[in-house]
Amino acid sequence: MMDRAQNSPASATAPADDSDIQALRAYLEANNGIRGLEVLKPGDAHHAVELFRRDGFVVIADVLDSSGVEILAKGCAEVAGEILELDQGRRGNRGSHRYSFGGSSLTRSQLHRPEWQMLLEIPLVTEVVGAIFGSPDFVLRAASGDFCLPGAVEYQPLHSDVRDWADAPTTPFSSFHDPRGQLTIRDLPCPYVCVNFLPQDVTPLNGPTRQIPGTQHSRTRIPTLAEEPEWMRLSTVCPAPAGAIMVRDVRAWHGGTPNVSDAIRSIPNLEFYAPWFREPIVPGITYADYQKLSERAQRMVRDCVADSSETLATGPTLRAPLTCATAGLAVPPCRSASSASGP
Numbered sequence: 633m634m635d636r637a638q639n640s641p642a643s644a645t646a647p648a649d650d651s652d653i654q655a656l657r658a659y660l661e662a663n664n665g666i667r668g669l670e671v672l673k674p675g676d677a678h679h680a681v682e683l684f685r686r687d688g689f690v691v692i693a694d695v696l697d698s699s700g701v702e703i704l705a706k707g708c709a710e711v712a713g714e715i716l717e718l719d720q721g722r723r724g725n726r727g728s729h730r731y732s733f734g735g736s737s738l739t740r741s742q743l744h745r746p747e748w749q750m751l752l753e754i755p756l757v758t759e760v761v762g763a764i765f766g767s768p769d770f771v772l773r774a775a776s777g778d779f780c781l782p783g784a785v786e787y788q789p790l791h792s793d794v795r796d797w798a799d800a801p802t803t804p805f806s807s808f809h810d811p812r813g814q815l816t817i818r819d820l821p822c823p824y825v826c827v828n829f830l831p832q833d834v835t836p837l838n839g840p841t842r843q844i845p846g847t848q849h850s851r852t853r854i855p856t857l858a859e860e861p862e863w864m865r866l867s868t869v870c871p872a873p874a875g876a877i878m879v880r881d882v883r884a885w886h887g888g889t890p891n892v893s894d895a896i897r898s899i900p901n902l903e904f905y906a907p908w909f910r911e912p913i914v915p916g917i918t919y920a921d922y923q924k925l926s927e928r929a930q931r932m933v934r935d936c937v938a939d940s941s942e943t944l945a946t947g948p949t950l951r952a953p954l955t956c957a958t959a960g961l962a963v964p965p966c967r968s969a970s971s972a973s974g975p
């Protein structure tokens with residue numbers, strides 16, 4: 633487990649440990665987690681792609697070494713601390729005590745932070761994402777992720793992070809449309825991959841993401857919290873060790889779960905579009921920082937880089953702006969891409 637001092641912003645926020653929470657903790661300890669979850673080793677890229685295609689997600693351990701884990705955990709704690717300064721009531725922006733790293737940033741991304749830039753330079757990640765898309769020509773959409781605090785005791789409704797096209801007042805972030813009305817985004821090969829990096833162990837108690845296997849192509853309506861069966865509530869991606877990645881087809885049904893531990897659980901990410909798929913992308917890295925990246929990383933972030941004459945205003949906010957400079961869009965307030973079809 634990570635040193636708890638690094639997760640200190642949560643310490644003041646945990647609600648009273650009443651008997652309901654104690655009962656929930658005991659229940660989750662005994663029942664939470666996908667039975668037989670395979671946690672792969674880095675040499676298993678081929679099998680990783682097979683599991684990804686079958687289940688809509690896959691976990692690979694040992695992708696970050698201990699120093700990478702430490703750097704990332706510290707970066708997440710720093711960013712979370714800045715965000716929490718703005719939200720003493722812990723209302724969150726992804727549900728109570730839940731926050732999006734991108735949705736809490738003036739650039740809608742954390743790509744300006746060296747800890748997230750570090751993630752671009754991991755060859756295994758590039759290899760696995762390239763194998764999923766069947767091409768090395770994919771692009772970064774954003775560097776974001778989520779964190780939840782102790783006190784996030786409610787389940788977040790199941791949702792998907794991408795949707796079919798909708799007009800600008802509904803969302804600025806959608807594109808796929810079949811004018812014949814025959815295909816939906818769920819009928820396509822995977823258009824959008826999210827790679828979450830684990831800067832701490834993910835356990836049955838600290839808010840593991842729940843993933844419903846094999847739902848990435850499903851056209852069935854996603855169940856509400858009231859409709860959701862218990863097996864889905866317990867279908868969480870844990871235990872998974874610090875340093876692992878969780879690679880997700882963002883169409884697959886997923887959602888947050890209770891954090892009844894005493895520390896923050898963060899899942900910073902990189903989000904990628906297939907070579908043939910685009911939605912509006914917001915610049916997240918200055919040209920000067922872009923020039924410091926490896927050639928491979930530069931190729932991936934080519935759609936996220938600000939013009940050399942532009943400066944980027946960075947910093948925390950509870951409501952990330954919705955202007956999409958690269959797409960020339962100025963749109964009215966609505967939900968973020970990562971919540972486009974979410975709760």
Ligand SMILES: O=C(O)CCC(=O)C(=O)O
Nearest residue numbers: 726778840841887888974
């Ligand atoms: O925190 C998690 O595990 C999932 C969060 C999520 O899916 C979201 O906020 O859209």
